Amino acid sequence: MDTTNENPLEFNSRIDLNKLQNAVAKIKEELGKIIIGQEEFIELLIVSILADGHSLIEGVPGVAKTITAKLLAKTMDVDFNRIQFTPDLMPSDILGTSIFNVKTSEFEFKKGPLFSNIVLIDEINRAPAKTQAALFEAMAERQITIDGTEYNMAPPFLVFATQNPVEQEGTYRLPEAQLDRFLFKIKVAYPSLEEEVAILERKHQQKVRNEEDLVSAILTAKEIKEYQETIKDVIVEDNLLRYIAAIVNATRTNANLYLGASPRASIAILEAAKATAAMNGRDFITPEDIKKIANPILAHRIILTPEREMEGLTPEKMINQLIESIEIPR
Template identity: 70%
Template sequence: MENESIEPKDENLNFNTRIDLQPLQEAVDAIRAEIAKVIVGQQDMVDLLVISILANGHTLIEGVPGVAKTITAKLLAKTMDVDFSRIQFTPDLMPSDILGTSIFNVKTNEFEYKKGPIFSNIVLIDEINRAPAKTQAALFEVMAERQITIDGIHNKMSAPFLVFATQNPIEQEGTYRLPEAQLDRFLFKIEVGYPTNEEEIAILLGNHQRKDFIDFNLIQPVLTAEKITHYQDLIKEIVVEDNLIKYIAAIISNTRNNANLYLGASPRASISILNAAKANAAINARDFVTPDDIKRCAKAVLKHRLVLTPEREMEGFTTEKVVNQILETIEIPR
């Protein structure tokens, strides 16, 4: 009987140590600590941003002005020793202002391509919905394929390449709604809410002590470009059982046959849930995915990809409510 009880423990021990996730766990904890030097709360937002980096996906951050969307993204970029650029979208912004343009060089008698600010590792796009459709469309290729084609020449982006975009959900004047094709290229949509009363007090105390000044030099880099690429490759080794693959497929299938939805999720959404669930497992020191990983990531992956029927929209339904109903309806694998 003793041998029978010992053997499963040994198997479990071997399974748990199959992938060494301790360096990754330590790096994620260090990133959280660095951001916490300035930002109060917003743990879910920070974790989802870290997951998006590990899953190699772009993120749309939505919230009213003043809830630290831009600052958090900048601080996160500071924790990584990589190139960073910020682009403020405006109604008069042209595609060439982002991608760059070819300029005639009088000395060489040839056109030279001058790269735009999109050529960076971490790109923060502020108020993405303020630019017209033509400018937003300029991001399609670079977000999906991580390359830009100018004058028939393919320009590859340096790895890692990630886009963090912010937008205000309330203001409508002077904004352009993001097309569904572009929304689908974002791994996550993170909705940032107001802080609690206790967090508000902590924010005020911190601001008073810093004398209304944020020193970004306080943030120390934790990860290099090479480390990020290594961890992105490591995430791909996380174990996902077949019944969990079927669970993801069932969730996606339900969105396509749901009476509340006019538009369901695409295969890109199912792949996004799979990759994000792997990353979520990894930051929780597990080399295997659980149903909870899938449920947590499914909400952030699906909310911006689904379109309600006009009737449900008029009734005040939200895509988040539909996603929650779907997750409650589908049987969780055991």
């Protein structure tokens, strides 16, 4: 009996994904030296890097939002800046400002901390709207315009922003246009009891004063760019393009939603699904890849009607209902 094709999961990839997969595995291994649990959180952050998208990370204080993003940045041999957003932070504090040079009698632009490869913005919703809005152009177009001059951001340029739940005191809700710039909104939950015990055990046994020194750089800027180009070659069947469009379109026609998702959301699902497939060693996407990343892409881009919100419906539950209502292509 011919058993050559007995296992349907075995196939020859048309794209060499071994190097990419090994890099992802090493990144997870480095983060595992310090971070316990949070597998989905870390995986989504890696997907956002491969898909060249920004990530908004939400959770209560103390669940390792900032340290995880910071350590992930440390696994990449690129420039990194951390900006703490506060109520008195001004746009010029992050973008930079023009300073008069007495010697040349001309104004010179002094770049702010936003000019970096990986930018970690801590507590983005602690700053007022005008400072939040200063990020719009940089996040969408990878450039900043100051005094009529355009300054390009060196690739890769990725923003990881943490925020506290909007119900907490002293926060400024991000506007819809700002939220739409983020590929993902990742909600970080409390650890399980077993994970918290493991966290305490590791902390008790930890002899290194600065645990960040345990993490080594895995990727260079050139390799990140190479992997971002690789996932563009991942194959997407026409019926899956229609499936993505159907999911996003359903957010615009549902009576429970006041605001649906834009075409930017469709593109985000496409790119993130490609990255997810590549991380799993496949050069083609499946409906499962789309379903896996649809919620963190769509939930922050929709607004429920006040009636449904009062009834306890959440954007995450709404997206799950929409996905279940759409026929999966075969």
